[in-house]
Amino acid sequence: MLDFLLNEGINASILKRIRDFREQYPVSEEMRHRVPQPRFHYYGKEIWEQALTALLAGENLLLVGPKATGKNVLAENLTAVFARPAWDISFYLNTDAASLIGTDTFKNGEVQFRRGPITQCAQEGGFGVLDEINMAKNESLAVLHATLDFRRIIDVPGYDRITLAPSTRFLATMNYGYAGTRELNEALASRFMVLNMPIIGEEDLQKLLLSQFPHLRSEYAQQLSRLFQDIRKKCDSSEISTKALDLRGLLSAVSLVENGLNLGQALEMGMINKSFDPFERQLVQDLISARIRGDLAAQDLFEEK
Numbered sequence: 449m450l451d452f453l454l455n456e457g458i459n460a461s462i463l464k465r466i467r468d469f470r471e472q473y474p475v476s477e478e479m480r481h482r483v484p485q486p487r488f489h490y491y492g493k494e495i496w497e498q499a500l501t502a503l504l505a506g507e508n509l510l511l512v513g514p515k516a517t518g519k520n521v522l523a524e525n526l527t528a529v530f531a532r533p534a535w536d537i538s539f540y541l542n543t544d545a546a547s548l549i550g551t552d553t554f555k556n557g558e559v560q561f562r563r564g565p566i567t568q569c570a571q572e573g574g575f576g577v578l579d580e581i582n583m584a585k586n587e588s589l590a591v592l593h594a595t596l597d598f599r600r601i602i603d604v605p606g607y608d609r610i611t612l613a614p615s616t617r618f619l620a621t622m623n624y625g626y627a628g629t630r631e632l633n634e635a636l637a638s639r640f641m642v643l644n645m646p647i648i649g650e651e652d653l654q655k656l657l658l659s660q661f662p663h664l665r666s667e668y669a670q671q672l673s674r675l676f677q678d679i680r681k682k683c684d685s686s687e688i689s690t691k692a693l694d695l696r697g698l699l700s701a702v703s704l705v706e707n708g709l710n711l712g713q714a715l716e717m718g719m720i721n722k723s724f725d726p727f728e729r730q731l732v733q734d735l736i737s738a739r740i741r742g743d744l745a746a747q748d749l750f751e752e753k
Contacts (some may be wrong), residue, residue, distance in 0.1 A: 473615040482533030490522040491652035502641040508618040513645030516695040519621040533574040535565040539584035573613035578620035596639035663750045675739045691722045692732045712742020
């Protein structure tokens with residue numbers, strides 16, 4: 449990951465501070481399996497430098513942006529860059545204080561405290577990824593307030609007060625407009641440095657495609673990137689919903705072509721069929737047909753290995 453950042457032109461002094469951080473806070477052998485090995489890289493020099501500087505300064509980070517801006521990819525990449533064990537914490541209907549902090553359990557004939565993900569992350573000096581934090585219930589948010597501010601503590605009822613390890617950071621993601629989401633309250637928002645995630649540009653998307661599929665012909669990486677931008681423009685003008693705007697679906701479609709399907713079939717599965725309205729599906733189909741041929745096969749898209 450550090451070599452990738454060097455190639456992306458990240459400031460050398462930031463990279464040096466990251467190396468110092470990794471030397472100062474080595475990962476124990478039993479936690480090494482939690483350090484992620486990202487499949488995808490995030491592209492965007494300015495966002496990288498802002499995020500890295502905030503984490504080096506000891507801040508927590510809130511990644512805000514619409515669909516397909518790479519919030520979770522960046523969170524995973526940051527955890528890998530700092531070589532920290534990761535805890536992925538999703539906020540859903542049944543996420544409460546006990547599921548975050550921990551609860552009593554009966555073990556070896558006695559009642560013991562079973563640590564929750566927030567507590568584990570705090571004690572092991574990990575990076576906690578708080579996914580879709582604006583879906584959290586008030587009870588869950590109350591747990592986070594003391595954890596995320598200058599106090600950096602967790603009070604476990606009936607047990608002890610836990611102080612966060614110096615290397616502990618929390619990375620939260622949020623997307624406006626999803627069902628079940630709500631406005632983040634000011635008290636919680638003030639505990640984060642906030643990054644508004646930009647929409648991935650055509651050039652960066654081409655880089656992503658070619659990094660995942662090194663044998664993809666550059667002209668088709670360009671066409672697929674432009675196709676994605678075409679779909680985004682239709683979404684921005686409210687002609688279609690964002691269901692077909694699926695970056696994971698695009699990457700998976702290219703993988704399906706590599707494994708034997710033609711491009712039309714692969715894009716149908718990866719993007720078109722994400723829209724369940726027949727009229728919208730047809731609009732997306734027409735958009736794809738106007739941009740790129742559907743009968744292209746692996747030998748057309750990929751150079752010989």
